[in-house]
């Protein structure tokens with residue numbers, strides 16, 4: 001066990017855990033931030049996507065010891081009122097079915113728009129190809145990203 | 152005017168104050184139904200609620216709470232079922248908040264999401280709930296204003312007496328109305344007067360989903376809660392021999408390690424108690440990571456079992472289930488299926504004299520199709536929260552059908568049903584998998600043993616290798632054409648491991664449209680467990696049959712849509728046999744609609760098109776799939792989909808479901824497959840089990856509904872089965888090669 005001082009959703013958070021603990025489980029079990037989801041644990045489904053310094057990162061493969069004081073943003077911290085352009089666009093297109101993958105999809109989409117404010121279809125497809133949606137909402141996700149780019 | 156007797160399910164309409172009860176473990180929605188762009192300010196909560204029936208309470212300020220009886224797994228019931236209540240209540244949807252109902256089948260009758268039946272079977276009850284409340288609101292207003300009931304009208308949460316120009320909100324008479332006895336019969340709206348049903352409303356939990364609120368079973372957390380995981384045999388055909396708990400007991404955070412049986416020895420299982428591995432090892436600890444580490448380190452020995460059999464209560468029929476021993480492999484499965492499929496099977500339906508007809512036929516076409524086992528792979532793996540105390544139990548988590556498991560749980564805990572509170576959380580996908588809730592029982596047994604609240608978590612690997620798969624199937628189709636290229640004989644022989652896909656479908660199209668028809672089936676026992684998977688059985692048959700009909704149409708020199716419509720014409724006017732399980736008019740209707748909307752017959756350079764249609768779960772679906780070859784690989788450009796599911800409650804959400812079913816079907820057609828070697832499932836995570844991803848989805852999908860006023864039928868499943876046929880038929884047009892064995896990836900073709 002070791003003490004870590006993290007910067008999560010713009011707040012300092014301290015935890016005492018095994019240094020190998022993936023950030024995913026620190027968020028979910030220790031910091032009461034269950035919006036980030038577990039889907040595979042091997043960086044292949046995207047459910048656990050968060051931002052580390054603005055970059056989409058799979059938290060299931062990021063040991064807490066590697067986080068340091070880098071800025072971590074989870075779905076809970078993406079916006080104050082659920083009004084990030086991606087969240088608004090998601091509601092406008094009524095994207096979710098079961099909703100389980102959507103936090104990860106939204107975090108991937110928000111990071112994409114930060115680096116490419118007007119992504120092409122190909123850019124969207126490649127940036128989003130790491131996020132599985134078992135319910136098959138891919139078309140709405142693509143449309144919502146295009147809408148968010150305009151908001 | 153439609154009058155409906157309120158006697159059916161009348162228990163639901165008795166006053167039920169504080170029906171919700173129980174500790175709040177999961178946060179429920181207190182936000183208004185979302186309108187786009189986050190305008191959804193939270194509604195002001197009333198000071199007092201007045202209960203009208205188990206579904207409806209109204210506050211003095213006019214805010215209405217509607218309870219959704221059935222669990223949500225992405226099919227949209229949490230929005231659409233309350234919409235139906237709100238319609239006959241004539242409520243203002245903006246003033247409606249939705250809550251998940253408690254599990255109580257005395258009040259809500261059918262609280263099961265499965266078989267695409269929620270809307271179909273809930274329709275009358277939900278409408279009645281709204282209509283009876285509206286009736287007493289009108290009655291109270293008539294009394295208050297001293298006018299006759301007939302002169303009272305309502306609109307969007309307001310009550311009017313037009314001639315005296317009086318009006319008020321529902322909230323103003325709610326306290327008075329809630330005291331009135333429900334009427335013996337109520338008037339339902341005519342479909343033409345619908346204002347909510349048939350208009351698109353946003354997902355009532357949309358805002359909570361996009362902001363990451365704890366809605367799911369995996370998100371349940373309670374003071375003092377421990378995390379539990381299970382270790383199950385690594386292969387079908389194995390059982391627990393021994394385990395070395397000392398190997399992990401001293402690891403950090405580990406509280407307990409023990410083995411347990413999911414059911415008591417003398418317990419008689421029901422149909423949905425499917426239990427692949429009756430004895431498991433549980434590891435319980437403080438945190439997920441610590442338990443995961445212990446799970447990896449635990450030393451366990453397994454041994455083969457010879458054979459086991461148990462008696463099962465299958466909906467009142469006692470049947471003996473035989474589970475063969477042995478370690479099975481996919482290669483052997485294929486060989487054995489071919490062997491059985493070459494022999495006559497059990498005849499399910501026979502019209503005319505098929506063998507004579509085949510002898511006389513000018514052309515005979517025969518093709519064999521196969522499909523593998525599939526894992527459901529819901530994005531949220533199996534999990535459940537349980538807190539079993541000495542005298543009562545609280546359990547919460549994702550399950551499609553609490554009514555299938557409550558007696559099982561009660562028997563296993565030795566606790567009366569009324570002391571067990573089952574809460575249904577939003578599910579991260581279901582697809583049939585969560586109709587089997589062994590994981591609930593496992594969580595409860597573990598909680599009882601450790602005397603603490605416990606959340607049982609399956610890893611993805613546990614989830615994918617635990618069985619309850621879609622079976623593997625094989626079918627041979629044979630068609631005989633006469634000298635005028637008219638279909639004169641049709642023969643299907645199908646089977647699977649461990650069930651045949653044909654049993655309930657032998658009376659479906661093209662039965663009824665051809666004079667000489669034969670359907671027969673076979674099956675092979677297995678110790679690999681199976682369960683319902685989005686449109687069970689149809690999800691294989693449709694693809695095989697619709698690919699085959701395409702080939703037959705080609706042999707007959709006919710357009711594939713025209714060929715099917717001609718057969719349906721026969722079924723409409725002069726059907727063969729009486730047991731035909733489809734409405735030929737509605738079947739033809741979706742084909743005609745998809746033909747029109749897809750501009751069928753208009754060739755576009757580089758685009759190959761495949762058509763397919765099917766009827767299942769009371770609804771009709773047809774697709775035209777457009778494919779392009781890009782860099783030598785197929786890419787789905789567009790899918791045009793036509794559906795007839797009667798009245799469409801929430802059109803945009805319904806289109807979303809259909810889009811999802813299409814994407815899901817394309818993914819499974821190309822990639823979906825679980826294989827076995829010596830009993831071991833060869834895929835345990837998404838590295839090997841390939842799922843369709845964003846860049847493989849169609850570029851666009853258009854969904855069209857047949858407009859009618861028929862009571863609604865299901866939608867979660869019907870658009871799924873026929874897409875397999877549309878894929879195969881478009882692939883043939885694009886590549887010149889027919890594909891018979893799913894997944895098509897295994898036949899050397901993959902999406903671009």
Ligand code: FES
Nearest residue numbers: 039040043046060
């Ligand atoms: S849980 Fe991290 S990518 Fe799947």
Ligand code: FES
Nearest residue numbers: 098099133134135
């Ligand atoms: S919405 Fe269900 S997995 Fe994406």
